[in-house]
Amino acid sequence: MTQQKTYALPNTTTPGSNVIFNPAKCNGCNHCVEVCQCDVYIPNPVKGKPPVILHPDECWYCGCCVNDCPRPGAVYFNWPVQQRAYWMDKKTGKILRDSQT
Amino acid sequence: MTRWHDFIEKDGKAPAWPYPIHYDKEQEIETDILVIGGGIAGCWAAIAAARNGAKVAIAEKGDVSRSGAGGPGCDHWCNVPANPLSNVDPDEWASAMANMPYCNGIGIQIQCREDWDTLVEMEDMGGKIRDTKDEYVGAKGRDTKSKIMISPRYTRNVSFGPDAADRRKFKSNPQDKLNNTVIRVWGTTFKAALKKECKKLGVKIFDRVMITSLLTEKGVQGARVVGATGLNGRTGEFMIFKSKASIVATAGDWSLYLLNTELAGYNTFRSRTITGDGNAMAFKAGAELTLMERTGDMHLATGFKHTWYGGAGDASYENVPIVDAKGKRLPWPTQGWEDGGAMRPSQKDMEKILAGLKSGQYQLPFFGDFPAMKDIERSATWDLMLGEESTTKNITDSYERAGFNPSKHLLMNFSLIEGNTPTQWRTAGGGGPMVDWNLKTTLDGLYVAGENTFAAGDHSYAAATGRYAGRKAAAYTKQVAQGVVSKQQINQEKKRVYAPIKRTSGIDWKELHAGIAKAMQYFCSEYKTDLLLNMGLDALKEIEEVHVPRLYALDPHKLMRAVEDLSLLTHGRIIINAALARKTSSRMLNHFRIDYPQLDPPEWDKYLTIKLANDKVKIGSKPQRYFGDMVKNYEKYNKDYTGVYKRK
Known part of the structure; x- marks a missing residue:
């Protein structure tokens, strides 16, 4: 395990990451920064990189950042664990859940 | 990273901080009309005014x-009885909708007469309102010729309650055909098209700007509104707008009673940006507000509960049968064709369900049985809606x-x-400035649209009333010159807005918001008495005098949030004062007083109004149906309007 410097940081907010960016697809166009109603994001200081999630606690999951992303798959929602859906398979009766990570 | x-x-x-910081820098803009809030009502107001x-x-x-x-989008264009597939006369529909106390008959009449015209204009701008790609051929409600998709909602009654399935007779629909007054739409296409149209028409858009106050002629409370001040939430720049007229379209206030950003983010079914600013600034400018004592219960999406639409059947999941854990069908409405779009079971059905659970007839949890639906109906619900x-x-x-x-x-x-929602969790929407048939408030130069017009906040209502207010405000601006703003009023506001960034410690916006919400929960919710309500006013006064002077902000964004808190504080004060003034209980207003338990007695069958005069709260009243004959007045005030209805 690589030894990293440990900082004294406060607890992160919950949710701490309302979305997940895929750096392989996101080209840092910042369209999501612009359409967000609440300024949850700010542009990354490094041009071309995914935005910084600055205010995840202000996200109301309106979906505009994900829905309007010009590069589908570059950003997707990361529902807080307590907000995940349950469903039942009609054929087997098995209860399933949104277990995405 | x-x-x-x-x-x-x-x-x-x-x-x-990624944006330039411009605290104290001023930008001055002169325009005929300032639209405050660029949501659905605001965009439509701007477009109509520019046109x-x-x-x-x-x-x-x-x-x-x-x-x-x-x-983000919209799936239903509600109450559009002037559409070509409707089987009900728009005026009769409006009259049925307004057949209840404390509604805004002016807004309802506008919506019913002009909603179809508005939707057609939406289509002209690039919004999708028909199944042009033939994706839903065969779905019930789809008209083959026009490709319009009628929704099951309101097909039998003007209701989505348990009585939605009860046939309501309309003279204009003698054969009892389905009413066809709600249209399914592709609303994700709407907002971008509205912005594009605004730009095309030369509307100057100031994004990320919060309007913090209205400017009145010579700074006098109650005088004509001649502009507004604003704050840029990215740069901190101070904005001064000088306008002949202003249109407030900032919607209601969904988080006055609740702040919980933990667990699920800021999820109250509305964004944080909807914080009662419009009502607060109109009140401070001297406008008369009404129905401020009315509150709604917060049933959803607070972070303590699942988000709206997080489970089948509890929201607008049309036509989905609800079954128990073993797949047995429940007497629960499907929000669909079979029950006229009812969203909730009747009390009788609910009792049956509860008894069935105890006897073992039904088992929890319940499920929305999507697989049981016809493929095309499932697709219309899941993919389209x-x-x-x-x-x-x-x-x-x-x-x-x-x-x-x-x-x-x-x-x-x-x-x-x-669990059920505690009755202390409320929404503060429901009240707003008193309006006349021009959607003008009691102040010259000040108009309102959408949820601000003491009305429901549905999408098509916002669009139709926005479009109307824009038209009326534009006519006003042709008759008047720019007013005179007061430098003193601007400087005072600047001092108020920037105070939190002058401090480096104290409390932040989240703590203050939660403090205000708790005071509202304790003193102005389920249990209302004069004593409790007065304690509420004292609590808000204490917050204003002790904690507001400790409010600090680290950057322009948090400064804007802090100033929003000050709107919440004012909004709370208006609501408590209005609740104190209505010394009776009212079912329609969700206003229950322990010390005045009589329910809706005739002597209280009136709108209470509240305003500031010389900074003192003044209470007044207006009779029910103060707006008069809806059809006659609509026609009197809209002689030049050429809409679809008149061509019928």
Whole structure:
């Protein structure tokens, strides 16, 4: 395990990451920064990189950042664990859940 | 490197604020009309005003391309009885809708007469309102010729309650055909088209700008509104708008009684940006407000409960049968064709369900049985409705990515297994400035639209009343010159707005918001008495005198949030004062007084009004149906309007 410097940081907010960016697809166009109603994001200081999630606690999951992303798959929602859906398979009766990570 | 603390761990420092800081810098804008709030009502107001020859500016806290409750999308264009497939006369429909106390008959009449015209204009701008790609051929309600898709909602009654299935007779529909007054639409296409149209018409858009106060002629409370002040939430720049007229379209206030950003983010079914600013600034300017004592119960999406649409059947999931854990059908409405779009079971059915649970006839949890639906109906619900409704597309997308397939899976419903909402959790929307047939307030130069017109906040209502207010305000600006703003009023406001950045410690906006919400929960909710309400006023006064002077903000964004808190504080004060003034109980207003338990006695059958005069609260009243004969007055005030209805 690589030894990293440990900082004294406060607890992160919950949710701490309302979305997940895929750096392989996101080209840092910042369209999501612009359409967000609440300024949850700010542009990354490094041009071309995914935005910084600055205010995840202000996200109301309106979906505009994900829905309007010009590069589908570059950003997707990361529902807080307590907000995940349950469903039942009609054929087997098995209860399933949104277990995405 | 997308989380804030990633930067600390990598560089040992936080990222720098990405926007230039312009605290204290002033920008002055002169325009004919200032639209306050660039949501659905605001955009339509701006477009209508510009089309009527006015020079228009919009100030919006987010970005106009997606801002407002209807920004993400919309699945139903409600109450559009003038549409070509409707079987009911628009005036008769309006009269049925307004057949209840404390409604805004003016807004209702406007919606019913002009909603179809508005929707057609939406289509002209690039919004999709028909199944042009033939994706839903065979779905019930789809008209083959026009490709318009009628929704099951309101097909038998003007209701989505348990009585939605009860046939309501309309003289204009003697054969009892389905009413056909609600249209399914592709609302995700709307907002971007509205912004494009605004730009095309030369509307000046000021995104990320919060309007903090209205400016009155010579700074006098109650005088004509001649402009407004604003704050840029990215740069901190101070904005001064000088306008012949202003249109407030900032909607209601969904988080006055609740702040919980933990657990699920800021989720109250509306964004944080909707904080009662419009009502607060209109009140401070001297406008008369009404129905401020009315509150709604917060049933959803607070973070303590599942988000709206997080489970089948508890929201607008049309035509989905609700079954128990063993697949047995429940007497629960489907919100569909068979029950006229009813969203809730009747009391009798609910009793049957509860008895069935105790006897073992039914088992929890319940599920929405999507696989039991016909393929085309399932697709119309899952792909069209939920794909186009505000805030739900990301839910259906997430579920599908996680493996949910509506043709194979039943979605769990949260009814009964999730606790009920405490009655202290409320929404403060419902009241707003008193309006006349021009949607003008009691102040010259000040108009309102959408949810601000003491009305429901549905998308089509916002659009139709926005369009109307824009038209009327434009006509006004042709008759008047610019007014005189007061430098003293501007300087006072500047001092108020910037106070939190002059401090480096104290309390932040979240703590203050939660403090205000708690005072409202304790003193102005389920249990209302003069003593409690007066304690509430004292509590808000204490917050104002002790804690507001401790409010600090680290950057322009948090400064804007802090100033929003001050709107909440004013909004809370108005609501408590109005609740104190109505010394009786009222079912329609969700206003129950322990010390005045009599329910809706005739002597209180009136609108109470509240305003500030010389900074003192003044209470007045207006009779029910003060707006007079809806048809006659609509026609009197709209002689030149050429809409679809008149051509019939």
